[in-house]
Amino acid sequence: MLDPNILETTYEKCLKCNACVASCPVSGVTLDFGGPKHLGPELKRLVDNQQIIDDKRIEFCTLCGNCDMSCPENVHVSTLTAYAKAIHTEKSGFSFRDFVLSNAELVGKMASAFAPVTNMAMKMKPIRKMMEKMMGIPEDRQFPNYQFKNFNRVYKNKTSGSKRKVAYFVGCYATYNAPEVAGSFVKVMEYNGIEVAIPRQKCCGIPMLANGRMNRAQKNASDNIESLLAYTRRGYDVVATCTSCSLALKKEYLSINGTDEARELAAHVYDADEYLRMLKEEGELNVNLAPMKDRAGYHAPCHMRAQGMGNPAMDMLELIPEYDVQDLGAGCCGQCGTFGFKKEKYDVSMKLGRTMAESVKDLGADYTVTECGMCKNQLDQLTDKAVKHPIQILAESYERAKRAI
Amino acid sequence: MYDVVVIGQGLSGMLSAIWAREEGCRTALVTTGAGKIMQSTGVMDLIPGSDGNLNEWMGIYHLGSWQQSRLNDAIRKFKTLMNRLGYPYKGEPQDLIPIVTGSGRIKHTALYPETISPVTEEGSAVVVGFNELTDFQPLFIRKNLQKERPLLSIDSIRIHLGKYSQRLMTQLDAARLLDQRDIRTDCIGQIKKQMAQKQIGRPDLFIFPASLGEDEWKETVGQFHSELRAKVTEAPGMPPNATAIRLNDRLKREAIRSGVRFYADTTVVGANMDGEEIKSLRIKTSGRVSNLSGKQFILATGGVLGGGFEITPEGIKESALHLETDSSGVMARLPVNLYPVGASKGVQMICHGIVGGVYTLLSTYEAVCGLRQSVTGGVGNA
Ligand SMILES: Cc1cc2nc3c(=O)[nH]c(=O)nc-3n(C[C@H](O)[C@H](O)[C@H](O)COP(=O)(O)OP(=O)(O)OC[C@H]3O[C@@H](n4cnc5c(N)ncnc54)[C@H](O)[C@@H]3O)c2cc1C
Ligand code: SF4
Ligand code: SF4
Numbered sequence: 110m111l112d113p114n115i116l117e118t119t120y121e122k123c124l125k126c127n128a129c130v131a132s133c134p135v136s137g138v139t140l141d142f143g144g145p146k147h148l149g150p151e152l153k154r155l156v157d158n159q160q161i162i163d164d165k166r167i168e169f170c171t172l173c174g175n176c177d178m179s180c181p182e183n184v185h186v187s188t189l190t191a192y193a194k195a196i197h198t199e200k201s202g203f204s205f206r207d208f209v210l211s212n213a214e215l216v217g218k219m220a221s222a223f224a225p226v227t228n229m230a231m232k233m234k235p236i237r238k239m240m241e242k243m244m245g246i247p248e249d250r251q252f253p254n255y256q257f258k259n260f261n262r263v264y265k266n267k268t269s270g271s272k273r274k275v276a277y278f279v280g281c282y283a284t285y286n287a288p289e290v291a292g293s294f295v296k297v298m299e300y301n302g303i304e305v306a307i308p309r310q311k312c313c314g315i316p317m318l319a320n321g322r323m324n325r326a327q328k329n330a331s332d333n334i335e336s337l338l339a340y341t342r343r344g345y346d347v348v349a350t351c352t353s354c355s356l357a358l359k360k361e362y363l364s365i366n367g368t369d370e371a372r373e374l375a376a377h378v379y380d381a382d383e384y385l386r387m388l389k390e391e392g393e394l395n396v397n398l399a400p401m402k403d404r405a406g407y408h409a410p411c412h413m414r415a416q417g418m419g420n421p422a423m424d425m426l427e428l429i430p431e432y433d434v435q436d437l438g439a440g441c442c443g444q445c446g447t448f449g450f451k452k453e454k455y456d457v458s459m460k461l462g463r464t465m466a467e468s469v470k471d472l473g474a475d476y477t478v479t480e481c482g483m484c485k486n487q488l489d490q491l492t493d494k495a496v497k498h499p500i501q502i503l504a505e506s507y508e509r510a511k512r513a514i
Numbered sequence: 515m516y517d518v519v520v521i522g523q524g525l526s527g528m529l530s531a532i533w534a535r536e537e538g539c540r541t542a543l544v545t546t547g548a549g550k551i552m553q554s555t556g557v558m559d560l561i562p563g564s565d566g567n568l569n570e571w572m573g574i575y576h577l578g579s580w581q582q583s584r585l586n587d588a589i590r591k592f593k594t595l596m597n598r599l600g601y602p603y604k605g606e607p608q609d610l611i612p613i614v615t616g617s618g619r620i621k622h623t624a625l626y627p628e629t630i631s632p633v634t635e636e637g638s639a640v641v642v643g644f645n646e647l648t649d650f651q652p653l654f655i656r657k658n659l660q661k662e663r664p665l666l667s668i669d670s671i672r673i674h675l676g677k678y679s680q681r682l683m684t685q686l687d688a689a690r691l692l693d694q695r696d697i698r699t700d701c702i703g704q705i706k707k708q709m710a711q712k713q714i715g716r717p718d719l720f721i722f723p724a725s726l727g728e729d730e731w732k733e734t735v736g737q738f739h740s741e742l743r744a745k746v747t748e749a750p751g752m753p754p755n756a757t758a759i760r761l762n763d764r765l766k767r768e769a770i771r772s773g774v775r776f777y778a779d780t781t782v783v784g785a786n787m788d789g790e791e792i793k794s795l796r797i798k799t800s801g802r803v804s805n806l807s808g809k810q811f812i813l814a815t816g817g818v819l820g821g822g823f824e825i826t827p828e829g830i831k832e833s834a835l836h837l838e839t840d841s842s843g844v845m846a847r848l849p850v851n852l853y854p855v856g857a858s859k860g861v862q863m864i865c866h867g868i869v870g871g872v873y874t875l876l877s878t879y880e881a882v883c884g885l886r887q888s889v890t891g892g893v894g895n896a
Contacts, residue, residue: 128548131686131754140679140687147681166680178778181547181821185800359801375801390515409770417799419542419775438770 120150120189122182129186132179134411134441135169138460142169145176149189156196163200167193169457171445172319174356174415188364191318198321206244210447211320214312217255217285224257245452251490252450253286253482260288264295264307273393275384276308276340278333278358280351282482290482293504294350294381300507301388301395306345309336313357314365315412316447323365330366333358334374341377348384350500352413352480353446355380359416380413380480381500382421389428399509400430401502406437406474408465408488410481411445422480422499429506434478439468444487458487466491478502515807516542516775518885519795521782521834522814522822524549525871526856526878528765530812531774532595533882543769544777544797544806548762550820555615555750556724556757558625558871560607565622568607575863575873581880585872588879589625599764601731602628607872614721616650616685616751618658624872627757629726629735631747635663637718641670641749642705646683649752650723659721669714673704688725689756692734702741717744724748724755731760777806782815785835785849792835792849810851810888812881817843817857819867830861851888853881 129145130136136144143166156162167190176186209216220227230236237248260279275298283291298305311333314326337347337358349355358378362371379387388394407423426434443461448454469477469492476495477488485496518534520527523545534541560571572582585607596603603625605611610622611632618641620633633639641659643652652670660668675683675691691697708714720738726748727734738746750757770776777797784796786805794807815822815834823843824833830843838846844860845852854860855877857869863877864870 126553127684127754128552130681130684131552131759132548136681136687137690140677140681140683142680144681174779179548179552181549183546183781360799363800372801378801414776414778417544417777417780417797419777423773424775436770436773438767 120153120184123150123184124182126181128179128181129176132175134173134175134443134461135171135457139169139457142166145170145186145190148193149176149186150184152193153189161196161200163197164193165197165201167197169454170194171441171448172315173411173441173445175411175441178415185364191323191365194318194321195323196321198323203320203322204245206246206451207320207447209244210450211316211322211325212312213281213316217259217281220255221257221259221285224255228254241452246450247452247455250450250455251486253282253486255285256288258288260284260291264291271303273303273388274343274345275303275305276337276345276347277305278310278313278337278347278349278354278378279307280349280354281312283350287482287498290350290498290500293498293501294348296504297385297500297507300511301385301393306340308340313351313354315353315357315361318361318365319446319448327365330357330362330371334362334366334368334370337374338370341374345377346384347374347378348381349378350381350480350498351482352380352410352416353483356412356415380416380418380421382425382480383416383418385503386421386424389425395507396428397510398429398503398506399513401432401506401509403476403502404433404474405435405476405478405502406469406472406494407434408437408439408442408469408477408479408484410479410484411441413480422478425503426478426499429502432502432506435472435474437465437468437472437477439465441465442481442484442487444483446483449483449487462487462491469494516540517808518542518810518812519544519806519808520812520814521545521795522549522816522820522858523547523766524814524816524820524856525551525761525765526816526858526874527812527814528769529592529595529875529878530814530855530881531769532765532772533591533878534812534885535769535772535774537882537886539885541773542775542777542806542808544780544782544795546779546781546821550816551758551762553753554758554871555755556627556759556761557613557623557630557750558603558605558875559621560610560624560870560872562868562870563866565610567610571607571872577876581876584880584883585876588875589872591879592625592875595768596761596764599768601760601764604628614655614659614747614749616655616723616749616755618655618662618749620659620662627760629724629731629748629757631719631745633659633663633747634666634718636665638667638715639669639719639721640709640714640717641668641721643670643672644688644723644725645672645674646677646679647685647688647723647725648682650685650749655721655749669712669717671705671708671712671714673701673708676700684754685723685725685750685752686728686754686756686759688723689728689731689759692725692727693730695733695737698734698737702738705742716742720744720746721749722746724750724757726756728756728760731756782834783836785837787849790847790850792851795835810885811849811853812885813852813854813858814856814878815858817861817864817869819864819869820857822858823861853884855881
């Protein structure tokens with residue numbers, strides 16, 4: 110089943126330089142992890158020469174992509190570690206917990222249907238104790254809240270008459286946990302005269318990949334590719350507010366799906382701030398942004414940095430007059446999607462998070478801005494500052510400008 | 515869109531980007547991956563692989579005497595930066611100092627971090643290795659060092675960090691463990707005990723692998739120094755060396771915090787020209803090729819070693835911008851807004867395949883001075 114369709118490059122180029130190991134956040138805090146060089150290119154070489162090797166040490170890989178970013182030889186290390194994860198899951202199976210955690214979409218649907226109850230239950234000690242015992246979900250780990258008025262319930266699809274048309278890839282987090290982010294995105298697009306359609310979509314697949322459920326991730330990828338291409342072929346641009354979703358659509362689908370269709374889609378995908386920045390460069394952006402005197406710290410999600418697009422959120426926020434935003438430069442948050450919800454990974458997650466929490470404290474800004482809902486979850490747990498999505502700040506600035514008229 | 519676009523994330527790329535930001539330029543850094551600084555020793559050599567002095571260096575690198583004051587300025591600027599980033603560098607290119615490496619050989623270097631101390635001709639030293647670190651062998655180091663320092667009395671001991679690792683432990687892993695006070699205290703206890711057992715007297719110098727703490731290097735070196743009551747030094751060897759990673763990580767964090775926009779995992783595959791000027795770069799990420807425009811560009815691709823040059827049967831080819839070069843890699847017609855730095859300036863700027871940290875500093879400094887001149891020439895910035 111596993112046919113590693115590795116992009117343009119292979120592990121053969123690996124010079125064993127260790128840059129990936131020195132840059133891997135997980136390797137930085139635990140010696141229990143085999144590390145990217147060994148579990149990426151070296152393991153792949155062994156697997157190709159002999160037989161499938163199931164290496165349990167791969168469980169610690171978060172698929173953050175820092176190895177890819179550091180490799181001077183362009184080895185797609187995290188694609189190799191994703192396959193090592195898939196092999197491990199295929200050979201050793203996965204737990205009920207990992208099944209639940211990797212099913213962000215299903216969980217979102219159910220949890221938001223019973224939102225008030227779910228949220229309360231997740232804060233109740235006896236329930237959490239039981240979850241830790243029975244499922245290995247650490248008692249102290251905070252969970253994001255689920256919203257009954259999830260975005261699917263409130264948003265009515267529109268067809269677009271504007272010049273630019275956006276097909277919004279909402280993602281599980283903005284759909285079920287943070288419909289206010291999705292709402293802000295639609296508003297920002299309205300301020301720019303761009304109507305937004307919500308295509309039929311499945312979870313981007315990143316949580317499945319991270320739990321070694323390659324087949325499911327591949328299934329979601331091909332469904333999404335089909336559904337989104339129907340839009341791009343009619344002139345829509347695909348835009349996502351979650352940087353893990355945009356990374357999946359831009360990069361991961363090329364390696365786990367690898368078809369011409371995946372390639373065609375990737376060329377039309379934008380991160381929300383990247384899209385706005387492009388509008389700015391083309392002279393199409395509504396720059397009527399009201400001043401905001403806030404001081405914010407920006408946390409860059411790994412999956413944002415992995416997209417090789419500079420820092421569009423900072424670029425956009427710096428357009429707001431008087432707004433003061435500073436990059437925390439803190440590296441990986443340690444939540445890493447489903448990783449930080451697991452008991453045996455909790456220590457590592459907290460160690461990673463501490464560096465970030467310290468930098469938030471050192472900066473002493475009013476609040477923190479980040480695109481990623483999982484980074485936000487960690488920030489919520491480890492810092493006492495509010496956490497917002499950049500698109501919410503932009504929406505507010507536009508709104509203030511409108512009220513001022 | 516940017517005032518300055520830097521290509522490459524090595525020592526020269528990160529320094530250029532930081533200094534360009536200090537000049538107020540909107541700056542981007544595009545890179546395939548990390549630079550060779552991660553594999554280096556973290557010390558800045560004059561002529562790699564040779565102990566030649568400043569005059570020889572100036573000859574080899576074809577430098578004019580007027581560049582000597584620039585060199586001093588470059589080094590001052592670098593030291594000021596490293597002081598601010600909490601990892602100070604010492605030394606002067608006029609006065610090379612002997613340091614011991616992870617193979618036990620002596621090499622002479624110009625600039626080195628505070629975790630490193632020179633090795634004297636005489637006196638006594640103890641080499642301390644960790645059982646978990648297979649690529650730092652104290653006995654081997656002691657034998658090699660003894661050949662180079664016949665008058666130095668050298669002992670060697672091995673201790674253990676007491677941590678089990680699922681992967682081959684590196685000097686960097688050891689450094690991260692030594693960031694923890696309890697592990698340091700335990701190590702110091704073992705050293706004292708073994709020295710007492712083997713009746714080794716208190717030496718002038720303790721030689722460790724390049725592992726004396728990562729973030730907490732100051733506390734680590736301080737504790738070893740005060741409790742062992744002797745100088746300590748790191749002997750950088752097989753990468754990753756903590757000496758180099760501290761430098762790399764601090765420069766990277768500073769670049770990010772100062773607002774440099776990183777285009778990571780992105781390769782420059784060409785340039786769009788407008789007459790004698792580069793208008794934009796063609797950059798490639800896995801999904802697509804796009805253009806990145808800027809006013810000025812710094813080429814910090816590291817020459818042959820860094821991937822910026824390709825050796826072909828027809829000679830050297832510049833592989834990022836695909837500009838025409840002569841047989842040594844020097845641009846045939848240098849675009850007016852392009853500044854090559856370090857080994858990107860051509861293969862005559864390398865010795866034993868490596869450009870050397872000091873030349874990297876000088877050329878980076880000169881490029882940033884060039885930027886400044888054309889910025890004051892009327893180019894606005896953010
Ligand atoms: C093992 C080793 C040990 C060393 N030890 C020492 C020492 O002890 N003392 C000393 O002074 N020096 C040492 N050096 C050399 C020193 O590290 C380098 O000379 C110096 O860091 C030069 O750095 P650079 O920034 O010019 O290039 P590099 O560090 O080579 O960086 C090149 C950068 O360009 C990027 N790049 C290349 N092509 C492209 C492209 N097309 N698009 C985008 N990005 C691209 C690469 O990804 C990389 O980030 C050592 C080097 C090595 C390899
Ligand atoms: S994806 Fe992240 S955690 Fe996994 S090996 Fe790479 S850097 Fe390490
Ligand atoms: S960074 Fe790349 S070349 Fe270096 S060890 Fe890792 S995979 Fe290999």
